[in-house]
Structure formats: C-alpha cells, structure tokens
Amino acid sequence: MKEILMVFLALLLAGGISSAGAQESAPPPDTGTLVVTPAPAPPAPVTNLNAKDKPNDHGAGVVVTWTPSADDVVGSTRVFGYAILRAATPEGPFLERGKVPIGEGVFEDQGSLDEVSPDYMADHVDYYYKVRVISPDTTVYADSEIFGPVQCFGQWFNTNKLPVLIFVLCFTTLAIFFITHARRGAELYIRPLAGIEAVDEAIGRATEMGRPILYVLGLGTAAEIATIASFTILGRVAKKVAEYQTGIIVPCYDPIVMTVAQETVKASYLDAGRPDAYNEDMVYFVTQSQFAYVAAVNGTMLRELPATNIYMGKFFAESLILAETGALAGSIQIAGTDEVAQIPFFVVACDYTLIGEELYAASAYLGREPVLLGSLKAQDYAKAAIMIMAVIGFVAAIVGWDWYVNLFNVPSN
Amino acid sequence: MKRQIPLALVFIFGVILIIQYFVPHEKSEWIFEFLMDWIYIIGIFALALGIWSLIRVSWDKIRLRRENWQYSVVALLGLTAMIFFGFDYFRNFFNAAGLQNFMFRHFFDYVMIPIQSTMFSLLAFFIASASYRAFRARSLLASLLLLAALIVMIRFNPYFGPLTAYLEQTASWLLNVPNLAAKRAIVIGVGLGIVATALKVILGIERAYLGKD
Numbered sequence: 001m002k003e004i005l006m007v008f009l010a011l012l013l014a015g016g017i018s019s020a021g022a023q024e025s026a027p028p029p030d031t032g033t034l035v036v037t038p039a040p041a042p043p044a045p046v047t048n049l050n051a052k053d054k055p056n057d058h059g060a061g062v063v064v065t066w067t068p069s070a071d072d073v074v075g076s077t078r079v080f081g082y083a084i085l086r087a088a089t090p091e092g093p094f095l096e097r098g099k100v101p102i103g104e105g106v107f108e109d110q111g112s113l114d115e116v117s118p119d120y121m122a123d124h125v126d127y128y129y130k131v132r133v134i135s136p137d138t139t140v141y142a143d144s145e146i147f148g149p150v151q152c153f154g155q156w157f158n159t160n161k162l163p164v165l166i167f168v169l170c171f172t173t174l175a176i177f178f179i180t181h182a183r184r185g186a187e188l189y190i191r192p193l194a195g196i197e198a199v200d201e202a203i204g205r206a207t208e209m210g211r212p213i214l215y216v217l218g219l220g221t222a223a224e225i226a227t228i229a230s231f232t233i234l235g236r237v238a239k240k241v242a243e244y245q246t247g248i249i250v251p252c253y254d255p256i257v258m259t260v261a262q263e264t265v266k267a268s269y270l271d272a273g274r275p276d277a278y279n280e281d282m283v284y285f286v287t288q289s290q291f292a293y294v295a296a297v298n299g300t301m302l303r304e305l306p307a308t309n310i311y312m313g314k315f316f317a318e319s320l321i322l323a324e325t326g327a328l329a330g331s332i333q334i335a336g337t338d339e340v341a342q343i344p345f346f347v348v349a350c351d352y353t354l355i356g357e358e359l360y361a362a363s364a365y366l367g368r369e370p371v372l373l374g375s376l377k378a379q380d381y382a383k384a385a386i387m388i389m390a391v392i393g394f395v396a397a398i399v400g401w402d403w404y405v406n407l408f409n410v411p412s413n
Numbered sequence: 414m415k416r417q418i419p420l421a422l423v424f425i426f427g428v429i430l431i432i433q434y435f436v437p438h439e440k441s442e443w444i445f446e447f448l449m450d451w452i453y454i455i456g457i458f459a460l461a462l463g464i465w466s467l468i469r470v471s472w473d474k475i476r477l478r479r480e481n482w483q484y485s486v487v488a489l490l491g492l493t494a495m496i497f498f499g500f501d502y503f504r505n506f507f508n509a510a511g512l513q514n515f516m517f518r519h520f521f522d523y524v525m526i527p528i529q530s531t532m533f534s535l536l537a538f539f540i541a542s543a544s545y546r547a548f549r550a551r552s553l554l555a556s557l558l559l560l561a562a563l564i565v566m567i568r569f570n571p572y573f574g575p576l577t578a579y580l581e582q583t584a585s586w587l588l589n590v591p592n593l594a595a596k597r598a599i600v601i602g603v604g605l606g607i608v609a610t611a612l613k614v615i616l617g618i619e620r621a622y623l624g625k626d
C-alpha cells in the first residue's frame with residue numbers, strides 16, 4: 001500500500017511540474033519546419049516610359065511620361081507612388097528628381113540654368129531616366145527600364161503664343177491699312193467722347209478763373225503704356241495751357257516720369273510760342289511713397305484750388321482719395337485710367353471719365369491727326385471682330401465645338 | 414538728328430522686346446533682363462534729379478515765404494534726417510546696414526507708417542461720401558445701381574447671415590455675370606488700346622512723349 005501511495009505521489013508531482021513548465025515556456029519549435037514570413041511581392045513596374053525635352057521653355061526641362069503600374073488600381077494598397085530618378089549615364093548613379101502620387105503618369109523635371117545652382121541642368125547633355133514604383137514598404141519597389149538618352153534645350157519660338165502672334169500681325173496689318181488710308185486723305189468718323197470734349201472747356205474755365213490746372217500722371221512708371229498715353233495727353237493739354245496763358249501743376253510720383261513730363265511740357269510751351277512762360281518747377285517730383293504722394297497732391301489741391309484736375313494714367317487705392325478731395329475743392333475733374341478696379345471711383349467722383357481704352361484714344365482725339373485716327377479706326381474694327389468671335393464662341397460652347405474654343409487658348413508658360 | 418536717334422532707339426528696342434515675348438530661349442531671357450536692368454540704372458540717376466527737384470521747389474517756397482511754407486521746412490528736415498540716419502552716420506555708406514539703424518527704423522515704423530495708414534484709412538470715409546452721391550436714386554439706372562449695391566453689400570455683411578441664402582446667389586450672379594462681362598469688355602478694349610499705342614510709339618507715329626506733336 002505504501003509503495004502504491006509513493007508511486008501515485010511521484011506521478012502527481014511529475015504531472016504538476018510538467019504542467020507548470022508548460023505554462024511558463026512555449027513548447028520548443030519543431031526543428032523540422034522553418035516558419036518565415038513571406039516578403040511582399042514588389043508591385044508591377046511602370047511601362048511605356050518616355051522622356052523628351054520640355055516644349056516652349058528656356059531649357060533645363062524634361063517631361064517624363066509613363067503608363068502607371070498594373071497594380072496602381074482603385075482599392076489596391078500595393079502602390080504608394082512613383083519616384084523619378086535621373087542619371088548622367090545608364091549605369092548611374094540615379095538621383096531622385098521628384099515624386100508623384102498614384103494615378104499620375106507625368107513629371108516635369110525642371111532644373112536650373114544657373115551653373116552654380118545644385119539643381120543645374122545643362123542643355124544638350126545626355127540624361128537617363130527611370131521610374132520607381134514605391135510600395136508602402138519602402139524596401140520593396142520596382143524599377144522601370146532605363147530610358148535615354150534625352151537632351152533638354154531652349155526653344156526659339158513659343159508655339160503656345162501662336163494665337164497671340166496671329167492676332168498681333170492681323171491687328172498691325174489693319175492699323176497700317178487704316179493709317180495709310182487716313183494719310184491719303186480719307187475722312188474717318190470717330191465717335192465723340194465727352195471727356196475729351198471737356199478738356200478744352202476745362203482749360204477755358206481755368207483761364208477765366210485765373211487758376212491753374214492740376215495734371216496727375218498717376219503711379220505708373222514711364223515704361224507703362226498708360227503713362228505713355230498720359231504723356232501724350234499732357235503734351236496736348238500743356239500746349240493749350242500755354243496758348244491760353246494759364247498755369248499748370250504736375251506733381252510726379254516717379255522721377256523718370258518727372259523727367260519725361262518736364263521735357264513734354266517744355267516742348268509744348270515751345271510749340272505754342274511761349275517758351276518764356278515755361279518754368280521747370282511746374283513739373284516736380286514729390287515722393288515714391290503712395291500715400292505720402294496723395295497727401296502732397298491733396299494739399300496742393302486745397303491750397304492752390306486748381307480750376308481743373310486731370311488724372312490720366314495708372315491709379316490704385318489713391319484714386320478715390322484724390323478725386324474726392326478734388327470734388328470737395330470744387331474743381332472740374334477729368335479722369336482716365338485702364339485700371340478696371342479704379343474706374344468706378346473716378347466715375348463717381350469726377351465730372352468726366354475716360355474708361356479703359358479711351359485713355360489711349362484721347363491723344364488722337366485731341367490731336368485730330370489722320371494717322372492717329374487711323375489707328376483708332378483699326379481698334380474699332382478689331383473690337384467688332386472680337387465681338388463676332390465672342391458670339392461664335394458662345395454658340396461653340398453650347399454645341400460643343402471645343403476646337404474653336406481651343407483656338408484662343410494660350411497656356412501661361 | 415536729335416529726334417531721329419531716340420525714335421530709332423525706340424523702334425529697335427521695341428521690336429527686340431516684341432520678338433523676345435515670343436522667344437523663350439535662355440538668350441532671349443538674358444536680353445530681357447539686361448534691358449530691364451537699364452530701367453534701374455536710369456531710375457537711380459533720375460532719382461537724383463527728382464530729389465534735386467524736390468529740394469529746389471521746397472527751398473523756393475521757404476525763400477519766398479509762400480503760403481504754408483512751413484510744410485516745406487518739415488519736408489526738407491524729414492528728407493535730410495532720413496538720409497542721415499539711413500547712411501548710419503556715414504559709417505556704412507556702401508552697405509544696407511543703415512536701413513537697420515535705430516533712428517531710421519523708429520522714424521519709419523512710428524512716424525512714416527502711421528501717417529501712411531492714416532491716409533489710407535481716409536479711403537473708408539471717401540468711399541462712404543462717394544457712395545452717397547453715386548447711389549442717389551434719381552433715375553431708373555441709378556435706382557438699379559442702388560439696388561444692386563444693396564444686394565451685394567448685404568451679402569457681405571455678417572449681421573445679415575439668415576437673410577443671405579437667396580441674396581448670396583443673387584449677389585454672386587451680379588458679380589459673376591453682368592459685372593464680370595463689363596469688366597472683360599473693358600479689359601479687351603484696354604488690351605487693344607495697349608497694342609495700338611505700343612504700335613504707334615514703335616513706328617514713331619506717336620511721339621508727343623519726346624516733346625513734339
């Protein structure tokens with residue numbers, strides 16, 4: 001009995017130890033089978049890789065295109081994006097030039113023409129490209145075949161601007177035709193503009209009142225067409241001012257504009273036969289600070305009380321401050337600007353306003369010279385042509401003539 | 414000859430810049446930048462002429478004791494002080510360190526900028542007075558203008574939030590259809606005017622800017 005009890009106890013102890021050991025440590029692996037987590041298969045590489053010089057640029061640009069990976073489909077998580085790699089030789093080393101997200105099949109490799117730039121990309125040098133399909137696991141990817149060589153170079157004509165060139169050539173031809181026509185003595189009818197008609201009246205009023213005329217050329221530089229148009233009008237106004245022996249005040253925002261304006265006024269006084277009446281201080285520089293300029297001109301308006309204020313050129317936020325002060329001072333005001341946002345302010349605060357292109361037409365109206373009127377006539381015909389084309393475009397958009405709409409498409413590059 | 418040389422220069426450089434617009438090549442860009450640099454060079458010399466003009470006109474006012482001549486004294490003092498501090502007491506004549514000068518910055522930040530902001534803020538009051546004149550309903554067109562302005566103003570007023578569901582569409586239509594159409598018409602006209610004027614200047618037809626009709 002005692003032996004039986006001892007065996008039972010020994011079995012019990014052995015079983016307890018065995019079960020405790022099973023709880024504390026994992027069973028030993030089966031050395032006969034090795035468990036390895038399978039590495040994810042790389043995604044399918046891109047196909048149809050192509051690279052060519054970027055068109056219509058100054059150089060240092062290559063456009064790389066490809067057909068996306070077969071695994072780049074909706075719902076798939078195998079493709080994370082594409083990396084574009086470039087090398088100077090097919091053997092490499094390939095350097096990453098950029099990444100694009102899934103679904104994309106085009107990349108513009110835009111380098112720099114600056115030789116000291118780290119992004120320097122020489123023209124007429126061979127480059128090789130490949131596209132790497134990136135998966136969520138960065139160690140798993142698929143490279144395409146290498147494409148190359150490809151060279152980049154600058155173009156001598158931007159074909160995107162062909163519609164602009166055609167338009168400019170047509171308009172130039174039209175303008176030269178009408179100028180020639182006018183030179184031969186043809187009578188050209190031009191619609192009268194109230195703002196222009198008012199200039200003579202305004203100068204006459206200033207003469208009667210014995211007060212000067214204030215001419216503001218705006219905030220534009222001498223390189224802007226609106227300022228050049230304003231110089232032309234200033235020349236005509238100054239000539240009449242000299243003839244009527246009235247004073248003129250021209251405060252300038254830009255020193256180059258001041259220099260040109262001084263020459264313009266001086267020559268107008270000379271043309272009018274009154275060089276003695278010209279004083280260089282009629283045209284003076286104030287400041288190149290926008291609101292300091294406004295303060296100075298407003299002060300002049302309120303101190304000198306000019307009979308007429310003429311604003312012609314480029315104007316910005318100061319337009320209404322100037323025009324309202326002039327209205328408060330009781331001056332007749334004539335304004336003209338091509339800044340669309342400022343036109344309503346001038347319309348409200350001035351007696352006469354030249355809207356947009358009328359600013360450019362003003363000199364021709366004032367001079368009544370046939371050659372200048374000829375260019376105005378060309379503008380009128382061009383506007384008529386644009387209106388007809390706009391109506392056709394309206395119809396084209398409705399009926400889906402995309403080719404017609406695309407004729408006028410000028411990409412920004 | 415005095416007129417022919419400037420006219421020839423205008424023609425040559427005008428044509429070069431027209432061609433440059435259509436040529437994206439690096440050499441074309443270089444020519445453009447080179448010519449643009451000349452604007453800065455001429456501008457610097459012209460600035461000297463401008464400052465001289467300002468000094469002469471102000472000095473004449475002070476000398477002849479014209480009305481409000483005291484303002485000219487302030488103008489000349491301001492000009493002198495800013496040049497003096499801007500050159501950092503002439504120690505940093507050839508670099509821009511003077512722009513960080515303590516007095517220069519304080520005059521600029523605490524005198525110049527507040528004065529400019531004051532001038533700019535006047536715009537709000539002038540808009541109010543101009544609007545009052547513009548929106549007087551004296552005719553059918555003026556009444557339509559007033560109505561359109563009211564709709565657009567209410568649309569952008571945060572206090573009329575609950576009312577704006579329908580007004581928002583109306584205001585957007587006013588801005589995006591009739592307003593934009595008129596703007597585009599003006600812009601097209603301006604574009605034609607710019608081309609015509611540039612053509613006249615390049616061909617020497619328009620030469621009043623040279624001081625001759």
